[in-house]
Each structure stands twice: as C-alpha cells, then as structure tokens.
Amino acid sequence: xxxxxxxPSVSVSPxxxxxxxxxxxxxxxxxxxxxxxxxxxxxxxxxxQDNKRPSGIPERFSGSNSGNTATLTISGTQAMDEADYYCxxxxxxxxxxxxxxxxxxx
Amino acid sequence: xxxxxxxxxxVKKPGASVKVSCKVSGHTLSELSMYxxxxxxxxxxxxxxxxxxxxxxxIYAQKFQGRVTLTEDTSIDTAYMELSSLKSEDTAVxxxxxxFTRLPAAHFDFWGQGTLVTVSS
Numbered sequence: 589x590x591x592x593x594x595x596p597s598v599s600v601s602p603x604x605x606x607x608x609x610x611x612x613x614x615x616x617x618x619x620x621x622x623x624x625x626x627x628x629x630x631x632x633x634x635x636x637q638d639n640k641r642p643s644g645i646p647e648r649f650s651g652s653n654s655g656n657t658a659t660l661t662i663s664g665t666q667a668m669d670e671a672d673y674y675c676x677x678x679x680x681x682x683x684x685x686x687x688x689x690x691x692x693x694x
Numbered sequence: 695x696x697x698x699x700x701x702x703x704x705v706k707k708p709g710a711s712v713k714v715s716c717k718v719s720g721h722t723l724s725e726l727s728m729y730x731x732x733x734x735x736x737x738x739x740x741x742x743x744x745x746x747x748x749x750x751x752x753i754y755a756q757k758f759q760g761r762v763t764l765t766e767d768t769s770i771d772t773a774y775m776e777l778s779s780l781k782s783e784d785t786a787v788x789x790x791x792x793x794f795t796r797l798p799a800a801h802f803d804f805w806g807q808g809t810l811v812t813v814s815s
Binding site: 589618619621623625630631632633636637642672674676678681682683684685686687688 | 729731738739740741744746749753755756789791793795797798799800801802803805806807808
C-alpha cells in the first residue's frame with residue numbers, strides 16, 4: 589500500500605521559517621494537501637492541490653510538490669501555528685495520510 | 695457553509711459493532727462526497743473509506759475491508775459508518791469529512807466534531 593512519510597517533529601523559533609516534508613513514491617504526480625490539527629480539535633485544511641490556500645488561511649502557509657517530496661512551509665511562524673500537520677494524497681482512489689509532524693514553536 | 699454534526703460517544707465491548715452518524719446541514723448530502731477518518735489516542739489520522747459522488751462507488755481502505763460499511767440516507771442528509779467485530783485497537787475518534795472538489799484533487803474542507811468510540815471489556 590502507498591505510504592507517506594513525515595518527520596515526527598519540527599522545532600522553530602517565532603518569526604522563523606518551518607519546513608515540513610512529506611515523502612512518497614512519485615508523489616509529484618499526485619495532488620497533495622496539508623491539514624493542521626490542534627489538540628482536541630478537528631483537522632483544518634491549510635493547503636490543497638499542492639500549493640493553494642483556502643480562504644481564511646494566512647499567506648505565511650505555502651506548499652510545493654515535486655519528485656518524491658511535498659513540502660509545507662510556514663514563513664514567519666507564530667505561536668498559534670504550533671500544531672500537528674498531516675499531508676494527504678490519493679492513490680487509486682484510496683486516501684492516504686502522512687505519518688504526521690508535530691511543530692513546536694520555541 | 696457545510697456543517698457536519700456527529701452522534702455522541704460510544705462504549706462498546708470487544709466483538710460488538712458500532713454505528714456512527716453524521717448529519718449534514720447547509721448543503722445536500724446527495725451532492726457531496728463523504729469520507730471517514732479515524733484517529734487513535736495520541737496517533738495520526740487514518741483514512742477509512744468513502745465515495746466520490748461522481749463515481750458512485752464506495753472505496754474502503756484495505757485495512758478495514760469486510761469490517762466497515764458506509765451508508766447514506768439522503769432523505770435526511772445523514773451518513774453512517776458502521777464498524778463490526780470491534781477490538782480494543784479500534785478505540786479512536788471517528789470523523790466524517792467532505793469537500794466540493796472531486797478526485798484526484800479532492801480535499802476535506804469540512805469536518806465533523808468527531809465521535810469517540812471506546813472498546814473495552
């Protein structure tokens with residue numbers, strides 16, 4: 589079955605840039621989206637179709653996808669961005685989530 | 695704006711079944727593609743299954759094949775997820791989720807509040 593791998597954790601200082609990778613075989617051939625989940629809350633989509641931001645999502649969130657790796661970048665990270673982040677893609681009509689990355693803003 | 699409201703928490707014994715409901719408001723269920731995702735305590739998100747409205751075919755994750763059944767009652771805009779032969783490992787929060795974009799670009803714009811299912815003897 590298809591797998592998406594993320595680093596377990598990323599630490600970033602306030603105002604700095606956080607980059608979260610998502611790796612999968614030929615991932616660049618698929619659309620990737622990213623979800624943010626804070627404790628006790630339902631996930632929220634922050635990036636869809638590789639690099640599009642839903643309305644209401646700050647411009648500091650951006651995405652890219654090429655080759656075997658998709659990347660979520662948070663520029664000028666704020667304390668409110670501390671959360672778990674999951675990438676997600678589709679493989680033959682089956683949804684697949686990444687392993688998840690905990691972003692800590694120190 | 696689509697809203698998804700799920701049924702309340704459940705406690706089940708091993709071997710039993712559970713059925714979680716997801717009521718849609720703000721839109722018509724028959725025009726949405728509904729999916730189900732679960733999250734075990736302290737763990738990541740896990741896609742269980744769902745159907746793209748255009749395909750009208752329900753696809754289940756291989757892990758849940760034969761144990762999960764997804765159904766809909768479009769007359770009351772409610773989707774259901776039934777999981778049978780419950781094990782302690784099925785203890786998790788179960789989410790219904792949907793969006794307007796179709797495969798292969800589908801993403802989940804709207805989520806239910808989650809339903810905690812606890813499996814314990």
